[in-house]
Amino acid sequence: MEFIFFHLMPYRPLDMAERAKHRSAWVVLPNTLYDPKKGAEEYASYIEQLVSAEALGFDVIAVNEHHQTAYGMMPAPNLIAAALIQRTKRAKIAVLGRALPLTNNPIWIAEEFSMLDNLSRGRLIAGFVRGIGTEYHATGINPYFSQERFQEAHDLIVAAWTRPGPFEFEGQHYNFRYVNLWPRPYQQPHPPIWIPSQGSSETIRWASHPSRKYPFLVTFSAQELVVRYLEMYREEARKHGYEAEGNQLGWAAPIYVAETDERAKQEAARAIESLFNDYLNNPWEMLLPPGYMSLSSMQRTMKMRKSLGTQARRQTVDDLMASGTAVIGSPKTVRAQIERVREKTGFNRLVSMLQFGVLPDDLTRRNMEMFAAEVMPHLR
Amino acid sequence: MAPEEATLETREVRARAWRAGRGRLLVFLHGAAGVPPWNPFFDALAKHYDVLVPEHPGFGTTPSPAWLRNVGDMAMYYLDVLDNLKAERVHLVGNSLGGWIAAELAVRNCSRLASLSLISPAGVRVKGVPMGDSFIWSPPEAVRNLYHDQALAERLLAEPPTEQQAELILVNRFAAAKLGWEPRWHNPALERWLHRISVPTLVVWGAQDKFLPARYADAWKARIPDASVELIAECGHLPHMEKSELAARKVLDFIGSR
Numbered sequence: 001m002e003f004i005f006f007h008l009m010p011y012r013p014l015d016m017a018e019r020a021k022h023r024s025a026w027v028v029l030p031n032t033l034y035d036p037k038k039g040a041e042e043y044a045s046y047i048e049q050l051v052s053a054e055a056l057g058f059d060v061i062a063v064n065e066h067h068q069t070a071y072g073m074m075p076a077p078n079l080i081a082a083a084l085i086q087r088t089k090r091a092k093i094a095v096l097g098r099a100l101p102l103t104n105n106p107i108w109i110a111e112e113f114s115m116l117d118n119l120s121r122g123r124l125i126a127g128f129v130r131g132i133g134t135e136y137h138a139t140g141i142n143p144y145f146s147q148e149r150f151q152e153a154h155d156l157i158v159a160a161w162t163r164p165g166p167f168e169f170e171g172q173h174y175n176f177r178y179v180n181l182w183p184r185p186y187q188q189p190h191p192p193i194w195i196p197s198q199g200s201s202e203t204i205r206w207a208s209h210p211s212r213k214y215p216f217l218v219t220f221s222a223q224e225l226v227v228r229y230l231e232m233y234r235e236e237a238r239k240h241g242y243e244a245e246g247n248q249l250g251w252a253a254p255i256y257v258a259e260t261d262e263r264a265k266q267e268a269a270r271a272i273e274s275l276f277n278d279y280l281n282n283p284w285e286m287l288l289p290p291g292y293m294s295l296s297s298m299q300r301t302m303k304m305r306k307s308l309g310t311q312a313r314r315q316t317v318d319d320l321m322a323s324g325t326a327v328i329g330s331p332k333t334v335r336a337q338i339e340r341v342r343e344k345t346g347f348n349r350l351v352s353m354l355q356f357g358v359l360p361d362d363l364t365r366r367n368m369e370m371f372a373a374e375v376m377p378h379l380r
Numbered sequence: 381m382a383p384e385e386a387t388l389e390t391r392e393v394r395a396r397a398w399r400a401g402r403g404r405l406l407v408f409l410h411g412a413a414g415v416p417p418w419n420p421f422f423d424a425l426a427k428h429y430d431v432l433v434p435e436h437p438g439f440g441t442t443p444s445p446a447w448l449r450n451v452g453d454m455a456m457y458y459l460d461v462l463d464n465l466k467a468e469r470v471h472l473v474g475n476s477l478g479g480w481i482a483a484e485l486a487v488r489n490c491s492r493l494a495s496l497s498l499i500s501p502a503g504v505r506v507k508g509v510p511m512g513d514s515f516i517w518s519p520p521e522a523v524r525n526l527y528h529d530q531a532l533a534e535r536l537l538a539e540p541p542t543e544q545q546a547e548l549i550l551v552n553r554f555a556a557a558k559l560g561w562e563p564r565w566h567n568p569a570l571e572r573w574l575h576r577i578s579v580p581t582l583v584v585w586g587a588q589d590k591f592l593p594a595r596y597a598d599a600w601k602a603r604i605p606d607a608s609v610e611l612i613a614e615c616g617h618l619p620h621m622e623k624s625e626l627a628a629r630k631v632l633d634f635i636g637s638r
Binding site: 298 | 515518547
């Protein structure tokens with residue numbers, strides 16, 4: 001199994017009483033709640049955590065992109081990736097991912113990834129995502145054309161990496177008389193492309209296509225759904241006439257390990273609850289703007305929500321542990337849960353988020369060390 | 381007076397439509413929430429006119445052709461519709477998104493029109509006077525913001541949509557986003573061509589419109605050569621719904637004199 005140390009860089013000093021006065025920690029949360037002095041300390045802590053993951057034995061160090069939110073302070077993840085490249089030697093650096101539809105010039109993404117690949121002498125993993133629904137409010141980009149723009153931007157970036165330039169790109173959303181990348185990517189034909197997703201069937205079908213075979217990473221879902229989505233990828237691969245490899249399947253989850261189950265739960269509770277309730281929770285108008293999902297997926301989701309009841313209630317650490325959305329416990333418990341998902345799906349890439357919500361530096365440090373010492377070696 | 385259901389066949393599009401009354405043709409173009417329920421506004425118009433309310437492709441149960449990607453396409457589609465109907469001297473009325481479509485149609489070609497009535501139209505943005513963000517509003521918030529009369533809003537909210545209605549609401553939301561998300565509810569080029577509208581034009585606005593503020597009426601009046609403005613007091617974004625009879629009278633008084 002391959003281990004990815006993943007970070008969101010949440011703004012932990014958030015005033016939760018003020019946060020509660022707004023419909024979301026995204027887009028509409030006044031940025032006067034961000035204190036740059038405290039924010040600078042957060043960046044320093046988080047970069048130390050990411051750098052230390054290499055010495056602890058993680059294979060990949062990963063960052064991601066989010067806009068206008070206390071949930072994550074990385075609107076430009078490539079800046080963090082560039083800093084990490086300077087301070088690491090061996091680990092791969094993954095940007096999981098850049099949100100392709102949100103930009104009007106995907107060539108910039110191709111260029112920056114190419115630069116990072118050169119700067120790291122081929123250690124870059126390029127994640128492609130659509131951004132979450134709130135980001136269509138943050139950027140003004142029309143969510144109705146999100147899938148179209150994603151696929152077209154992907155085609156443009158891959159062409160920019162692989163076709164001799166200059167060439168002309170003629171698309172529906174993107175049109176360029178000259179595409180001629182300087183620098184070209186270090187890895188040939190191009191850096192590996194990974195697709196993190198919440199599990200939309202459109203994305204799974206697209207990623208698994210034999211011309212792509214992109215690793216698909218299920219993000220933050222109940223374990224039952226993780227298994228279902230990874231199985232869906234396998235089925236799509238079979239329909240295309242091939243068997244998906246374990247390296248094409250990944251699972252991203254917040255994980256917390258301590259000496260005992262009780263201690264782990266006690267230490268992780270407040271932080272994991274803050275992640276799902278205070279940072280991530282959004283009204284559906286913000287999370288699922290029209291067209292972000294296909295109409296049929298959206299209709300299914302709405303029905304499911306109706307059957308779950310419309311009253312939004314806070315998720316507790318017990319809820320999140322019971323569903324397996326968060327993996328929390330002793331090394332033995334955590335190993336067993338990961339093993340169980342591996343037995344069911346054969347997935348081979350674990351995207352572990354060992355700092356989440358308001359989890360402080362000292363607990364994060366212990367969590368990382370214990371995970372590296374007592375979970376990773378047993379699953380390799 | 382119950383309308384009859386009709387089908388408008390235009391190129392490969394089969395659009396649902398509702399029709400009532402006799403006289404010269406009056407076409408009403410609906411807003412982002414889809415075809416409104418038939419109410420006294422339409423009854424009043426149908427006493428004097430042949431009132432046709434088509435469903436825009438992509439809304440309700442009228443499918444959208446793949447080529448229809450923006451409001452400009454929609455305006456061209458409705459020019460085709462009018463050509464197919466061989467309509468002469470049509471009174472064109474539109475609310476909100478429908479007003480925007482009507483204006484885009486009129487700047488392209490007024491030859492089949494006798495008059496234009498724009499009821500709180502989208503399509504033009506006035507800098508410094510922000511629109512409401514209809515895409516971030518929750519459904520109850522939307523109702524409260526679209527109507528001035530909060531007792532009416534609460535009565536509407538007391539009847540939650542059936543499952544079938546909820547599905548249509550979702551379909552309409554998708555269609556509305558396609559046309560109005562970006563640039564948000566307007567076409568920056570439209571304003572510079574409003575002088576092309578060569579028929580008498582009425583601009584009706586609810587004085588308390590929280591989605592498109594009533595001050596937007598000034599921008600329309602300033603650009604359309606023969607335009608008059610009627611403000612409706614104590615009224616939100618949907619005058620034909622909230623002040624049905626008064627809104628109908630304003631439109632009838634205007635087009636009756638043409």
